[in-house]
Every structure is written in C-alpha cells, then in structure tokens.
Amino acid sequence: MPRETLSIPCRVESLAVLAADGQLDKNLEPQVPDADLRKLYKTMRASRRLDERCLMLQRQGRMGTYGPSKGQEAASLGVAYGLNKGDWFVPAFRETAALLWRGWPMHTWMLFWGGYEAGNEVPPGVNDLPTCVPIASQCQYGMGIAWGCKLRGRGQVAAVFCGDGATSEGDFHEALNFAGVYNLPLVMVVQNNHWAISIPRHCQTAAQTIAQKAVAYGFDGLQVDGNDILAVIAGTREAVEKARTGGGPTLIEAVTYRLSMHTTADDPKKYRKDEEVKEWEPRDPLPRFRGYLKQKGLLDEKVEQVIDEEISAELDQAVRNYEAHRFDPLAFFEHMYAEMTPDLRAQQAELKAYLNRKKIETTEAQRHREEGENNESHRRPTAAR
Amino acid sequence: MAQLTMVKALNLAMAEAMRADPNVLVLGQDVGQDEGVFRVTEGLLREFGPNRCIDTPLAEAAIIGAGIGLSFTGFLPICELQFDGFSFQAFHQIENHARRFRNRTRGRYPCPLVIRMPYGGGIRAIEHHSEAPEATYAHLVGLKVVMPSGPRNARALLRAAIHDPDPVIFFEPKALYRAFREEVPDEPETLPIGKGVIARRGRDVTLISYGAMLRTALEAAEELEDEHGIDAEVLDLLSIAPFDAALVNESVRKTGRAVVVHEAPRHCGFGGEIVARIVEDSLVYLEAPVKRVTGYDTIIPYFQNELTYLPDTGRIVQGTLETVRF
Ligand SMILES: Cc1ncc(C[n+]2csc(CCOP(=O)(O)OP(=O)(O)O)c2C)c(N)n1
Numbered sequence: 001m002p003r004e005t006l007s008i009p010c011r012v013e014s015l016a017v018l019a020a021d022g023q024l025d026k027n028l029e030p031q032v033p034d035a036d037l038r039k040l041y042k043t044m045r046a047s048r049r050l051d052e053r054c055l056m057l058q059r060q061g062r063m064g065t066y067g068p069s070k071g072q073e074a075a076s077l078g079v080a081y082g083l084n085k086g087d088w089f090v091p092a093f094r095e096t097a098a099l100l101w102r103g104w105p106m107h108t109w110m111l112f113w114g115g116y117e118a119g120n121e122v123p124p125g126v127n128d129l130p131t132c133v134p135i136a137s138q139c140q141y142g143m144g145i146a147w148g149c150k151l152r153g154r155g156q157v158a159a160v161f162c163g164d165g166a167t168s169e170g171d172f173h174e175a176l177n178f179a180g181v182y183n184l185p186l187v188m189v190v191q192n193n194h195w196a197i198s199i200p201r202h203c204q205t206a207a208q209t210i211a212q213k214a215v216a217y218g219f220d221g222l223q224v225d226g227n228d229i230l231a232v233i234a235g236t237r238e239a240v241e242k243a244r245t246g247g248g249p250t251l252i253e254a255v256t257y258r259l260s261m262h263t264t265a266d267d268p269k270k271y272r273k274d275e276e277v278k279e280w281e282p283r284d285p286l287p288r289f290r291g292y293l294k295q296k297g298l299l300d301e302k303v304e305q306v307i308d309e310e311i312s313a314e315l316d317q318a319v320r321n322y323e324a325h326r327f328d329p330l331a332f333f334e335h336m337y338a339e340m341t342p343d344l345r346a347q348q349a350e351l352k353a354y355l356n357r358k359k360i361e362t363t364e365a366q367r368h369r370e371e372g373e374n375n376e377s378h379r380r381p382t383a384a385r
Numbered sequence: 386m387a388q389l390t391m392v393k394a395l396n397l398a399m400a401e402a403m404r405a406d407p408n409v410l411v412l413g414q415d416v417g418q419d420e421g422v423f424r425v426t427e428g429l430l431r432e433f434g435p436n437r438c439i440d441t442p443l444a445e446a447a448i449i450g451a452g453i454g455l456s457f458t459g460f461l462p463i464c465e466l467q468f469d470g471f472s473f474q475a476f477h478q479i480e481n482h483a484r485r486f487r488n489r490t491r492g493r494y495p496c497p498l499v500i501r502m503p504y505g506g507g508i509r510a511i512e513h514h515s516e517a518p519e520a521t522y523a524h525l526v527g528l529k530v531v532m533p534s535g536p537r538n539a540r541a542l543l544r545a546a547i548h549d550p551d552p553v554i555f556f557e558p559k560a561l562y563r564a565f566r567e568e569v570p571d572e573p574e575t576l577p578i579g580k581g582v583i584a585r586r587g588r589d590v591t592l593i594s595y596g597a598m599l600r601t602a603l604e605a606a607e608e609l610e611d612e613h614g615i616d617a618e619v620l621d622l623l624s625i626a627p628f629d630a631a632l633v634n635e636s637v638r639k640t641g642r643a644v645v646v647h648e649a650p651r652h653c654g655f656g657g658e659i660v661a662r663i664v665e666d667s668l669v670y671l672e673a674p675v676k677r678v679t680g681y682d683t684i685i686p687y688f689q690n691e692l693t694y695l696p697d698t699g700r701i702v703q704g705t706l707e708t709v710r711f
C-alpha cells in the first residue's frame with residue numbers, strides 16, 4: 001500500500017496589486033474607467049466620513065451604540081464594484097462603503113444604528129439584504145439566495161459577507177459546504193479585520209489562512225489585500241465571472257484591519273496594543289487609493305476639496321433626515337404576519353388606549369403643575385412682604 | 386459587607402467558586418482579556434489563568450458542547466453566552482444533549498454546567514440584544530432556569546447554580562447589571578434553586594414577577610398603595626424551572642387576586658404556566674380572573690420604541706386595578 005501526498009485540485013492564492021507604498025503591479029492592475037475610479041474614491045471617503053459623523057452623534061447621545069468600519073472601506077467597496085445591480089448583496093454589518101455604492105441613503109444607515117426599524121429599508125432597484133447581527137447566520141440564507149440564482153438561471157450571483165470571527169461558527173461551514181455540493185454562484189467574502197471584539201485572528205483558527213478553508217469544501221480560496229481596492233476588484237471580478245458562468249463558489253479572504261473600536265461599547269485598549277494599530281495605519285486603504293488616483297492625474301487638491309464639500313452637504317442632509325424621522329409607536333404590531341391576527345389587533349388597541357390615557361394624564365399633571373406654579377408666583381410676593 | 390452592583394456580585398460568585406474548587410472553569414467569547422462585554426468576568430483571567438478563564442472562538446454551539454464534554458470529565462464549566470439572542474446558535478446542544486444526558490444514561494452522565502447569559506431589554510441595544518426567551522428554556526425539561534432580580538440574590542443563586550448537579554440556564558437581566566447597588570455579605574451565601582421569595586408583603590392582590598420586571602412591579606405596588614390604597618403582595622420567583630407553585634398558590638389563596646408580570650411576549654409566555662397553576666390549584670379562592678401584564682406578541686421594537694413595549698408601572702397599576710375592581 002503506498003502512502004502519498006494527495007494532490008487536491010483546489011487552489012489557494014494571494015493577490016495584491018497596489019502596495020501600501022504606492023508600488024503598482026501593472027500586470028495585475030484591473031481596468032477601471034476613470035469616472036468609476038473617481039466615484040469609488042468619493043464613496044470610500046464618504047463612508048469614512050459617515051463613520052466619523054455617526055461616532056460624533058453617538059458621543060452626543062444622538063445615536064445608539066455604533067460599529068465603525070474604519071480601515072475596511074476598500075474590502076467591501078471593491079466587491080460591490082464587481083457586482084451588477086441585479087446581483088444579490090448580503091451584508092454582515094461592516095459593509096458601509098459597499099452599501100453606499102449600492103445606493104443605500106446615508107440616513108438609512110443612521111436610522112439602523114439610531115434604533116429605528118426604518119434602518120432596514122432596502123432601496124429600490126437593488127437585491128440587497130439589510131444588516132445581519134447574529135454572526136455568520138447570513139452565510140446560510142446568502143447560500144440559499146445563490147442557490148435560487150442558479151435555479152432561476154438568469155446569471156445572477158450572490159455576494160455574502162462575514163468577518164473572521166464568523167468563520168468559527170457552524171453556519172459559515174455549513175453554508176460553504178452546500179455551496180460546494182450544489183456548485184452555487186456564491187462569492188463568500190470574509191473581511192478578516194484581525195479581531196472579533198477582543199479575540200485576535202490567530203486565536204480564532206489554527207489555520208494559516210481563512211482562504212484555505214475553501215479547499216475542504218471543494219473549491220478555490222483567494223486571499224486578497226483587503227486594503228488595496230484594486231486587488232479586491234480584480235479578485236471579485238474573477239470570482240463573479242466564475243460564478244456567473246457556472247464555475248461555482250469562491251471564498252475570498254479580504255485581509256484588512258479594524259482601525260477603530262469594535263463598537264462604541266468597546267474599549268480596545270483592554271486587549272490590543274496601540275503599536276499594532278500604528279503598524280496598520282500606513283496600510284490604510286484610503287490614502288493608498290488617493291495616491292493611485294493622484295498618480296493617474298485623476299485627483300488633485302481642488303477635486304478633493306469639491307468631493308469633500310459634496311460629502312459634507314450629503315452628510316448634513318442625512319443627519320437632518322435622520323433626526324426628522326418620525327414613527328408611529330404602534331406600527332411595531334404590523335408585519336408580524338401577512339395578516340394581523342385577532343390577538344395582535346386586540347393588543348394594539350389595548351396599547352393605543354393606554355398611550356392615549358397616559359398622554360391625557362401627563363398633560364393634566366403638567367397643567368396642575370403649571371397652575372400650582374402660577375398660584376405660587378401669585379402668593380410669593382405677598383409672602384415676601 | 387460590601388455595596389455591589391449585580392455585575393460585581395456575579396463576578397464575586399464566580400471568583401469564590403473558582404477559588405474553592407479547581408474544577409470550576411469559565412469559558413466564552415471575550416471573557417478573558419476583555420473581561421466580558423459587560424465585565425462580569427473581570428479579574429478572572431488574571432487570578433486563574435487562561436486554562437480556567439478561557440477565551441473561545443466565536444461559536445456558541447461549541448462553547449456549550451465543550452461545556453457538556455468538560456463536565457463529563459469532572460469539570461464544572463460556567464459557559465457564558467454573550468447575549469440571550471445568540472443562545473439559539475447553541476440550541477441543539479442544550480436541547481438535544483445538556484438537558485437529556487442524565488436521563489438517557491440513567492444518571493451516569495449528568496451535566497452540571499451553568500449557562501450564563503445576559504437577558505432582556507431596556508439597555509437601548511441593537512436588534513437581537515433585547516429578547517426575553519425564558520419560556521423557551523423553561524419548556525425544555527431537564528434544565529433549571531434561574532433569574533435573579535438584584536445583586537444579592539444574583540450572587541447567591543449563581544453560587545447555587547455552580548454547585549447544582551444539573552444544567553442551569555442563568556439569565557442575567559442586563560437592565561439590572563449596573564442599575565443599583567446592594568449589600569452583599571462577605572461570607573458565601575446560597576439561595577435554593579426552585580424557591581421564590583416574597584419581595585413585599587400585602588393583603589389585597591398578588592403581583593408575580595421575576596428579573597428586571599420585579600423592580601417595576603415593586604414600584605407599581607408603591608403607587609397602588611399611595612394612590613389607590615391597595616396593599617399588593619409582590620412575589621419574586623427567582624427560578625422559573627423548577628417553579629415555586631406553592632409560594633404562588635399560598636399567596637393567591639390569601640389575596641384572592643393575581644397579576645403576572647413579565648417582559649416576554651404574552652403568547653406561551655411563562656405567565657401562562659403561572660396562571661394555569663393558579664387556576665388548577667386555587668380556582669375557588671379567586672375573586673377575579675388572573676391578569677397578565679407582559680410584552681406584546683411581536684418582535685421587541687428597535688430601541689427607540691422599546692419602552693413602549695416593556696411593561697411599565699402604569700400598565701401594571703392599570704392591570705391590578707382591573708383585577709381588584711373586577
Ligand atoms: C451569533 C453571535 N454571537 C455573538 C455575537 C456578538 N458579537 C457581535 S460582533 C462579534 C465579533 C464578530 O467578529 P467578526 O466576525 O470578526 O466581525 P467584526 O466584528 O470583526 O467585523 C461578536 C462576538 C453576535 N452578534 N452573534
């Protein structure tokens with residue numbers, strides 16, 4: 001009986017195009033029209049500034065706990081750029097830049113973190129799913145969407161996102177296994193930002209890469225420099241093309257870094273060294289892409305200024321829309337079922353009556369208080385005399 | 386005696402148990418270096434090292450499955466799930482295994498593990514961080530289901546849970562984590578699992594609650610007394626499995642009236658079981674139908690509207706008045 005090393009027909013490759021120092025691999029550079037490059041830059045910048053604005057709103061008590069995606073803009077945006085509008089986009093919760101590209105209004109993002117259901121409103125014209133909080137669970141329905149795309153036969157693909165931490169969940173593995181078994185048009189993107197709250201990537205898996213996990217499910221894995229938008233675009237294009245033409249799934253590991261806190265409820269100083277963050281800062285995707293555009297003559301200070309002014313105006317408007325948002329406090333009974341059950345109808349009526357009574361009581365109490373104050377102010381001068 | 390928040394009191398219970406018995410382990414996401422997202426495991430990594438306060442990868446099923454297996458080898462694992470909303474990722478390990486192993490191996494492999502998880506709403510969190518799934522777990526016979534209502538009973542119940550020979554689901558009301566401090570005695574203290582307590586004595590009506598709603602029920606009782614001259618007795622169940630039906634029936638037989646309060650949805654909520662036991666055992670003592678003041682049969686709304694959903698003193702007072710004036 002021989003003993004030999006098996007030759008597994010799946011590849012695991014690593015791809016980088018534009019290095020942190022600006023060096024460009026011309027052979028690997030994806031062809032992207034100038035107008036798109038500018039628009040991509042603006043979206044990246046808008047995503048960064050949306051994060052900053054949300055953090056500010058959170059600090060001022062005008063928003064709930066917020067999860068920034070600072071440093072990860074290229075990883076999601078590059079994938080979004082590689083998709084058609086009619087493809088399916090299945091996010092986790094750090095795909096802010098991609099959602100902006102897909103046409104999600106900034107204020108919708110604010111509404112989600114601000115504690116309003118309206119934050120899940122999918123814009124018309126795209127097949128996108130809202131944010132998914134239970135880690136890795138989206139991999140399963142994302143896989144199902146890819147399956148539906150295959151069965152419908154219209155050449156659509158599904159791009160599904162999760163984090164490095166998510167790759168420890170059973171849901172991630174089960175979804176990839178199905179995708180392999182049914183040869184589904186799935187692009188599974190792992191944003192490996194090196195941290196899952198306080199757990200570093202090397203404590204999450206003993207494997208050298210996340211990309212290699214694809215091999216166990218019978219397809220290719222591709223590691224891309226997730227802070228290099230050109231690499232992300234190039235890798236996505238390959239994976240999407242393969243998926244669209246019946247070649248099956250790809251696992252893309254976008255290697256990036258969470259430059260900020262997990263969420264505003266988190267204090268990263270407890271578990272990670274500032275030096276590590278300092279090491280990653282020069283690899284920030286934003287200045288890297290800016291350098292590339294400048295090199296190409298697509299960006300100068302003037303253009304940047306115009307872009308920033310436009311973004312400022314959009315952000316201001318988004319905050320106004322967000323803060324002007326009003327909702328019916330009884331609407332949460334709706335959409336539990338296609339048709340409201342008699343029990344729900346009764347409970348809604350019960351709550352409506354209660355809220356009305358409470359409103360009347362508060363106004364009456366207010367009136368009593370005011371009357372009391374008026375009487376007092378009448379009396380006070382007398383008493384002083 | 387020290388004045389402790391519930392977070393500190395729970396931490397104390399774990400530290401005491403770990404000091405007393407090297408078999409006690411803590412495992413979960415972010416419980417080590419980060420000391421838990423609510424800081425309940427503060428200092429445990431420092432004192433007991435990474436073999437006893439264990440940061441795991443992100444996999445709830447594995448945390449509970451590992452806990453079950455560790456318990457077979459003689460350890461007493463305390464598994465932390467980061468939020469009750471993510472306990473379902475471990476549901477099959479709990480339902481298929483933790484609650485059944487003792488029975489199916491005829492006592493050879495009991496599962497003396499504790500599954501701790503932050504419970505309930507009221508902290509303005511994003512979705513999946515505010516649910517109240519206690520009835521789901523109470524329905525899985527073989528599990529014990531415990532819910533403290535303050536720092537002192539939290540410490541005493543967690544101590545009991547760690548030493549309990551059966552799997553215990555330990556719900557920690559998030560809204561109470563830092564809501565107030567309480568005297569917690571220096572010497573270890575234990576409360577029996579399966580026994581409730583009378584939190585306030587009264588004659589006219591029995592309010593039955595647990596967890597964060599206990600405080601709201603107590604406030605409602607004050608208002609009932611001050612504004613309506615109604616003397617309410619308030620029961621704190623502390624455990625819902627086993628459930629102290631004797632305590633409930635004794636009180637209801639005295640007052641003849643009962644109001645059940647919980648933040649979980651009404652439909653198949655634990656209140657249904659409480660009402661059933663009252664009706665079965667004490668129907669002839671009742672002067673009025675038993676009332677339920679609960680969350681609604683909906684998904685809990687996002688946090689801008691969650692206070693509309695959660696029972697407040699006004700709703701409890703109104704429900705009690707309807708019962709008393711029936
Ligand atoms: C099933 C589940 N378990 C736990 C959590 C709590 N939680 C939220 S984010 C997070 C870490 C996720 O890490 P990763 O997948 O790397 O994504 P990242 O936050 O880095 O984007 C955890 C544990 C959750 N939301 N869902």
Ligand SMILES: [Mg+2]
Binds near residue numbers: 163165194196197
């Ligand atoms: Mg991560």
